[in-house]
Each structure stands twice: as structure tokens, then as C-alpha cells.
Amino acid sequence: MAKLIFVNLPVSDVARATAFYEAIGATRDPRFCTDDCSMVAFSETIHFMLMTHKRYADFTSKTIVDAHKASEVLIALSEDSRAEVDATLARAIAAGGAADPTPPQDMGDFMYGRSFEDLDGHIIELAWMDVDAAMSAFAPGETEPA
CATH class of the missing domain: 3.10.180.10 (2,3-Dihydroxybiphenyl 1,2-Dioxygenase, domain 1)
Known part of the structure; x- marks a missing residue:
């Protein structure tokens, strides 16, 4: 299970x-x-x-903690595509959330991320990643694309 x-x-x-x-x-x-x-x-x-x-x-x-003033956790949810990241973010904004309390991430063809703050200040990151493309973009032992 x-x-x-x-x-x-x-x-x-x-x-x-x-x-x-x-x-x-x-x-x-x-x-x-x-x-x-x-x-x-x-x-x-x-x-x-x-x-x-x-x-x-x-x-x-x-x-x-008051999540509007302090961070207790960052929660990341995966999405199936860049478009789904943007669609979920749009729904969060329409429901009263705030866009991008953390910096947006755009690493071209292998990773894309946005975030929102919910009504209580909790930050939810939304991320799409093509794992195979990401792995080929990094040289062994590096944390930034080659």
C-alpha cells in the first residue's frame, strides 16, 4: 500500500x-x-x-504560529504540466489567495513552479517537473543546470 x-x-x-x-x-x-x-x-x-x-x-x-507573520512549513504539490500549475494558481487567486509569496521558478523545459498563500497565510508551492529532462540538465554532483 x-x-x-x-x-x-x-x-x-x-x-x-x-x-x-x-x-x-x-x-x-x-x-x-x-x-x-x-x-x-x-x-x-x-x-x-x-x-x-x-x-x-x-x-x-x-x-x-501566525502563518501571515512566520513560516512553519512550505508545502509543495506537483502538477502534471506548466499549464496545470498556472490553472491551479488562478483558482487559488480567484478563491482569495495571494500569488507568488515565494519566487516563481522557471527552468525552461524541465521545471516550472509558482506558489500561493492561502487565507490563513500558509504557503503552497505548485511544481511541474520533467524528471528525465531535469536529470540530463544537471552534471553529476551539481545543483544548478550545466
């Missing part, structure tokens, strides 16, 4: 956050939704658990 990823995010309004992620293509799973938590899926293996701060605090004794 494939491993599953559950990204837990503290949000100020569960219904609003759920609507935002549904607007960009995630699917709400009602089996795991309550007044203080909502699960949305991007695929069979990638899920976001959107929780009120009170519910999120049940899982950590650490201070919950």
Missing part, C-alpha cells in the same frame, strides 16, 4: 478554509469532518486536515 500524507494546518475558519481548498481542486471527505476539523484530499495519498487552532492545539504543546 502507498504511504499516505496528512498535512495538518491550523485555520481560523474551517468552513472558509475548506471552501478555499475545494475551489482549487481538493475534495472534501465528509467522513472526517466535524465543526472543528475538515479533511480535503488532493489525491488518493495527499490529504490536508484543516483544524481550528483549538483542535490543532490538541496535537502539540508548541505555540501555533
